[in-house]
Amino acid sequence: MTNYSNYFGQILILIFSFFNLSCNDQKSHMLNIFVIPENAGSVTPLSGVYDHGSNVVLEAINNSDYEFTRWSGDISETSNPFSLTVESEINIVAEFSELNLPSKDSDGDGVVDSNDLCPNTISGFLVDDKGCKVKNEFDENYFLVWGDEFSYDGNLDNSKWHHQIIPPNNGSWWNGEAQHYTNNSKNSFVSEGTMKIVAIKENYTVDNSTKNYTSARLNSKFGFKYGRVDVRAKLPSTEGTWPAIWTLGTNINEVGNYFGDSQGSVGWPKCGEIDIMEQNGWNKNELYGYFHYANSQGVYNSHGDVTNINNTSGTYHVYSMEWTKDKIRILVDNKEFVSLNNTADVPFDNPHYLLLNIAIGGNLGGDIDPSFSQDIMEVDYVRVFQKE
Ligand SMILES: [Ca+2]
Numbered sequence: 386m387t388n389y390s391n392y393f394g395q396i397l398i399l400i401f402s403f404f405n406l407s408c409n410d411q412k413s414h415m416l417n418i419f420v421i422p423e424n425a426g427s428v429t430p431l432s433g434v435y436d437h438g439s440n441v442v443l444e445a446i447n448n449s450d451y452e453f454t455r456w457s458g459d460i461s462e463t464s465n466p467f468s469l470t471v472e473s474e475i476n477i478v479a480e481f482s483e484l485n486l487p488s489k490d491s492d493g494d495g496v497v498d499s500n501d502l503c504p505n506t507i508s509g510f511l512v513d514d515k516g517c518k519v520k521n522e523f524d525e526n527y528f529l530v531w532g533d534e535f536s537y538d539g540n541l542d543n544s545k546w547h548h549q550i551i552p553p554n555n556g557s558w559w560n561g562e563a564q565h566y567t568n569n570s571k572n573s574f575v576s577e578g579t580m581k582i583v584a585i586k587e588n589y590t591v592d593n594s595t596k597n598y599t600s601a602r603l604n605s606k607f608g609f610k611y612g613r614v615d616v617r618a619k620l621p622s623t624e625g626t627w628p629a630i631w632t633l634g635t636n637i638n639e640v641g642n643y644f645g646d647s648q649g650s651v652g653w654p655k656c657g658e659i660d661i662m663e664q665n666g667w668n669k670n671e672l673y674g675y676f677h678y679a680n681s682q683g684v685y686n687s688h689g690d691v692t693n694i695n696n697t698s699g700t701y702h703v704y705s706m707e708w709t710k711d712k713i714r715i716l717v718d719n720k721e722f723v724s725l726n727n728t729a730d731v732p733f734d735n736p737h738y739l740l741l742n743i744a745i746g747g748n749l750g751g752d753i754d755p756s757f758s759q760d761i762m763e764v765d766y767v768r769v770f771q772k773e
Contacts, residue, residue: 387476388667389756393632397438397578399706401560404495404660411624411657412437413434413435413436413437414434414435414437414464414471414472414473414474414475415432415433415434415474416432416433416434416435416471416474416475416477417432417441417474417475417477418431418432418477418478418479419460419476419477419478419479420478420479420481421478421479421480421481421524421675422481422483422614423484424448425447425448425451425481426445426446426447426448426451426453426479426481426714427445427446427448428444428445428446428477428479429443429444429445429446430443435471435715436471437471437472438469438470438471438472439470439471440469440471441468441470441471441507441617441686442467442468443456443465443466443467443468443469443477443479443619444465444467445465445466445479445481445492445596447481447697448481450483450484450489451482451483451484452481452482452484452746453465453479453480454480454481454482455480455482456477456478456479456480456597457478458475458476458477458478459475459476459477459482460475460477460502465501468519472574476758477504483504487499487656488632491504491505491540492504492505492506492508492764494506494510494511494512494514494516495512496512496514496515496516497515498666500514500515500516501515501516502516502517503515503516503517503518505517505591506518507634507773509530509771510528510529510530510771510773511528511529511530511531511532519648521613521615521706521768522615522768523615523705524613524707524770526613526614526772527770527771528770528771528772528773529768529769529770530609530612530769530770530771531545531607531609531629531768531769532768532769533545533546533580533764533766533767534578534766535575535578535579535580535764535765535766535773536578537575538575538577539570539574539575539576539578539634540570540574540575541573541574541575541580541603542575544606545605545606545607546603546604546605546606547603547604547605547606547642547643548566548567548568548573548601548602548603548604549602549604549641549642549643549740550566550567550568550591550602550641551589551591551640551641552565552566552592552594552641553639553640553641556593556594557594557596558744558747559747560744560747560748560749561746561748562627562722562744562745562746562747562748562750563596563597563598563625563745563746563747563750563753564584564596564598564599564600564743564744564745564746565589565590565591565594565596565598565599565600566599566600566601566602566742567589567600567601568601569599571583571585572584572585572599572600572601572659572665573601573603578765579763579765580764580767581761581762581763582600582601582603582628582741582742582743582761582762582764583600583601583743583759583760583761584598584599584600584621584626584743584745584759584760584761585598585599585600585758585759586598586757586758586759587599590688592647595694598745598753600742600743600744600745601742601743601744602641602740602741603739603740603741603742604642604644604738604739604740605643605738605739605740605767605769606643606738607738607739607769608635608644608648608736608737608738609738609769609771610707610734610735610736611708611709611738611771612707612739612769612770612771613705613706613707613708613769613770613771614632614642614661614705614706614708614739614767614768614769614770615703615704615705615766615770616632616661616662616703616704616705616737616741616764616766616767616768617664617701617703617704617764617765617766618701618702618704618727618762618763618764618765619697619700619701619702619761619762619763620662620664620669620697620698620701620762621698621743621760621761621762622669622698622760623695623754623757623760624666624667624752624753624757625666625745625746625750625751625752625753625754625757626664626666626743626744626745626752626760627663627664627665627666627691627743627744627745627746627747627749628662628663628664628742628743628744628762629660629662629663629740629741629742629743629744630661630662630663630704630738630739630740631658631659631660631661631662631663631740632658632659632661632706632737632738632739632740633639633653633656633657633658633737633738633740634651634655634656634658634732634734634735634736634737635647635648635649635656635658635735635736635737636648636649636650636651636655636656636661637651637653637656638650638651638652638654639653643738644738646736646763648736649735653677653756654677654678654686655678655679655732656684656732656735657676657677657678657731657732657733657735657737658675658676658677658678658707658732659675659676659708659713659715660673660674660675660676660677660735661674661705661706661715662704662717663675663749664697664753665750666746666749666750666751666752666753667751667752669697669698670693670694670695670697671691671692671693672691672692672693672694672697672717672722673689674689674692674693674715674722674723675687675688675689675690676688676689676713676725676726676731676733678731678732679732680731681728681729681730686731688723688725689721689723690723692717692722692723695719696731701765702717702718703717703718703719704716704717705717705719705737708727708733708737709727709733710722710726710727711726712725712727713725713727713733733752739767739769741762741767742765743760750752
């Protein structure tokens with residue numbers, strides 16, 4: 386009798402072997418790669434499907450502030466790169482750990498984490514040496530965003546200040562003023578913790594236009610919309626000096642100013658002007674705070690007031706402005722003396738920059754003391770604050 390069972394058994398083995406062989410030949414497997422912590426780094430290659438028997442070289446690449454620790458999941462390895470043969474579906478975890486870097490500054494405020502008592506400072510605010518925002522001394526809702534303490538010597542900090550020196554009105558400045566503005570260090574410099582703007586009686590020629598006085602007119606290289614400005618200053622006292630601490634819209638199209646046409650070109654008075662501090666040349670016991678602007682019909686308008694003040698050249702006063710979407714207030718020594726409602730009819734919702742200057746003569750300087758030789762505006766600090 387033929388042994389069918391043996392014959393059948395051999396066929397079964399053959400079929401099984403063939404099936405098994407062909408399966409293994411064509412089989413592919415999923416390689417799943419995970420990174421912990423998620424933002425700590427990456428692995429090459431990425432997760433994917435690999436043929437059975439493939440050799441894969443895994444390399445873990447750390448992001449800054451992290452280092453690779455080990456491979457885990459279905460394997461346990463520390464070498465990197467690491468080579469493995471794919472023979473089944475495999476899950477691999479690349480583990481990283483955060484470096485405890487002495488130079489790490491998580492909130493990017495310039496103070497390293499180990500010294501930072503306020504490690505989550507919002508970008509845009511300046512901080513003290515403890516990494517904490519600097520509160521306004523008059524209003525705790527405001528924090529420092531820009532300023533100059535003038536704690537250096539020599540030329541003004543070029544990263545903060547622009548000298549406006551091109552006369553915009555046919556070789557002259559506006560308002561019949563008698564000076565040229567220069568970037569000469571004798572007209573503006575920093576010493577002993579304060580910045581000096583010095584108006585000097587001297588002949589000076591620009592483009593064939595000669596004036597008998599020089600001075601400086603500074604633009605902040607910083608524009609801001611809403612906030613509080615505090616400038617602590619002593620003012621010149623000589624008859625004919627017209628000191629000013631003020632703002633213009635960064636969209637003004639005035640030739641030679643810092644912003645040029647980079648933020649628009651609407652012209653004056655559409656750009657808006659806020660006079661935080663002005664004095665005339667003949668009464669140094671008066672202080673002007675004024676707003677000049679074009680109303681919503683494009684018509685020039687102004688609003689302002691005058692207040693009494695004593696000893697502006699002998700003692701420091703703080704000249705301030707608080708600007709919100711609802712109101713603009715002008716203050717001296719934190720006492721408001723004029724304000725403007727910031728309605729749809731006034732154009733004070735675009736960024737402004739700061740100007741500091743001494744003009745000589747002209748509309749608000751008036752007659753110049755014939756014995757004038759020079760006079761100074763001395764500025765202890767300029768600070769701009771905003772709310773969070
Ligand atoms: Ca920090």
